[in-house]
Amino acid sequence: MAGMRVLFRRVIDSGVRPRGVGREDNLSKRWRSSSAAIPSAFFDGDKDFSFLHSLPWQFLRASDSANFDLETSQRKDVLYNHDDGRPESRIPDSLSQKCVSIEKVVAENDKRCKILWNDGKWSHHDFEKLEEQYLSWKQIRPEDRILWKNLTEADVRQSSDLSIAFDKLIADDGSGMSRALKTLYEYGILLVTKTPVEDNGAGIAALGAALSGGSVKDNPSASLLANYRAGGTDVVLPDGTDGPLRTLYGGVWATSSAGQPDGTSVADSAYGTDALPLHTDSTYLQDPPGLQIFTMVRPATVGGESVFCDGLAVAETLRSLYPDVFDILSKTNRTFHSKDEVTGWYLKATAPMIQVRHGRITSIRHNDLDRLPDLPPNGEIGAEAIDAFYEDLESAHRKWDSLIADDEFRLVLKLEPGDTIVVANQRCFHGRHKFGATANSPRSVMGCYISQGELLSRFRMEGFDV
Numbered sequence: 001m002a003g004m005r006v007l008f009r010r011v012i013d014s015g016v017r018p019r020g021v022g023r024e025d026n027l028s029k030r031w032r033s034s035s036a037a038i039p040s041a042f043f044d045g046d047k048d049f050s051f052l053h054s055l056p057w058q059f060l061r062a063s064d065s066a067n068f069d070l071e072t073s074q075r076k077d078v079l080y081n082h083d084d085g086r087p088e089s090r091i092p093d094s095l096s097q098k099c100v101s102i103e104k105v106v107a108e109n110d111k112r113c114k115i116l117w118n119d120g121k122w123s124h125h126d127f128e129k130l131e132e133q134y135l136s137w138k139q140i141r142p143e144d145r146i147l148w149k150n151l152t153e154a155d156v157r158q159s160s161d162l163s164i165a166f167d168k169l170i171a172d173d174g175s176g177m178s179r180a181l182k183t184l185y186e187y188g189i190l191l192v193t194k195t196p197v198e199d200n201g202a203g204i205a206a207l208g209a210a211l212s213g214g215s216v217k218d219n220p221s222a223s224l225l226a227n228y229r230a231g232g233t234d235v236v237l238p239d240g241t242d243g244p245l246r247t248l249y250g251g252v253w254a255t256s257s258a259g260q261p262d263g264t265s266v267a268d269s270a271y272g273t274d275a276l277p278l279h280t281d282s283t284y285l286q287d288p289p290g291l292q293i294f295t296m297v298r299p300a301t302v303g304g305e306s307v308f309c310d311g312l313a314v315a316e317t318l319r320s321l322y323p324d325v326f327d328i329l330s331k332t333n334r335t336f337h338s339k340d341e342v343t344g345w346y347l348k349a350t351a352p353m354i355q356v357r358h359g360r361i362t363s364i365r366h367n368d369l370d371r372l373p374d375l376p377p378n379g380e381i382g383a384e385a386i387d388a389f390y391e392d393l394e395s396a397h398r399k400w401d402s403l404i405a406d407d408e409f410r411l412v413l414k415l416e417p418g419d420t421i422v423v424a425n426q427r428c429f430h431g432r433h434k435f436g437a438t439a440n441s442p443r444s445v446m447g448c449y450i451s452q453g454e455l456l457s458r459f460r461m462e463g464f465d466v
């Protein structure tokens with residue numbers, strides 16, 4: 001990526017580093033800075049387990065590997081009647097043991113450790129998993145996503161990170177899937193070139209399958225990707241476990257300025273020719289799609305450029321410049337809806353625009369066109385507080401809008417036939433410029449969605465902590 005006019009900012013603290021680089025050194029330094037009084041029991045040779053000193057013993061005891069089934073990973077320490085399923089009472093460890101403390105920690109290997117407690121019990125743990133939970137809980141987890149701005153079309157097309165050919169992405173050895181998932185985790189956006197567009201959506205469904213479902217893709221009756229690799233042309237499988245999310249727009253959808261398939265919803269401004277402001281898709285779903293896969297079949301003759309924006313970069317900029325505004329947008333519930341009388345859909349969801357867990361932004365839900373008028377919190381609230389509620393929100397949106405209107409946050413792409421943009425929908429926004437089209441030369445695109453739950457599953461299998 002050398003030479004790109006890109007500001008790749010790694011944020012939150014100055015100790016961040018690319019994933020997998022210097023991990024143990026950095027972590028050890030963090031612990032040592034506050035581990036002056038940590039007993040020697042938390043050190044095994046050169047292994048530093050001092051972070052365990054900060055984790056509640058109730059959590060550590062419950063996290064003992066012995067409490068989980070090896071095959072299903074489900075908990076084994078839940079007591080219930082095995083005939084009728086009723087819960088059975090028990091005295092929990094946390095009540096029966098008031099003064100449990102760690103006697104010593106022993107490294108079993110590079111990933112596992114065991115803890116000896118003062119009541120004689122040993123517990124066994126995945127050391128790396130505990131690290132991740134500790135860093136997240138203490139809100140000192142390094143940011144390993146790359147916030148981008150000042151990105152141009154040439155940057156994207158010339159980047160071996162941000163761009164990949166369709167054939168490479170679906171390659172049999174899985175290397176393309178891993179590369180694509182890494183880029184989507186780090187940047188939230190990926191250009192896939194040379195996507196087939198004359199196969200009734202089979203290639204797009206296969207692309208969706210490559211980024212969803214289980215990571216093992218060897219069963220053609222369960223995986224659309226395996227099916228495609230074997231020469232299949234399906235866009236949905238009766239017993240499929242990966243592929244496009246089914247929504248009110250269908251599975252693999254097609255949007256043409258010349259018309260839509262019967263029975264699918266067209267109650268959205270996307271079906272016109274006007275510009276579309278930057279937005280998240282399907283904010284009215286309880287859990288909006290994780291990926292939007294958008295393939296250009298036939299570009300507009302005039303205009304129609306696609307616009308993208310790293311919402312995470314915008315939100316972090318907002319947090320650093322206007323922490324009060326960030327607070328408002330991350331704590332005020334907003335309601336989004338989609339209503340289509342013709343096809344009988346009425347979807348509605350309520351959540352803050354910016355969702356944060358342990359200080360880390362996990363999801364952004366931004367669509368001004370689908371957001372309903374706000375109501376202040378219910379209860380005893382005076383006229384002044386009501387006015388302040390609306391003034392604060394108006395002020396917050398003015399600052400938000402001033403950022404996403406700035407060219408440095410707007411990536412503009414002129415997509416060619418076969419270009420697919422894959423967008424992490426709960427992170428990056430998309431929009432478009434106005435376009436001109438005629439009945440004889442319509443602008444047409446195809447695409448599909450992937451569920452957020454399936455995307456996060458794929459990220460975890462690639463080793464990313466989400």
Ligand SMILES: [Fe+2]
Pocket residue numbers: 270279280281430
């Ligand atoms: Fe959209």
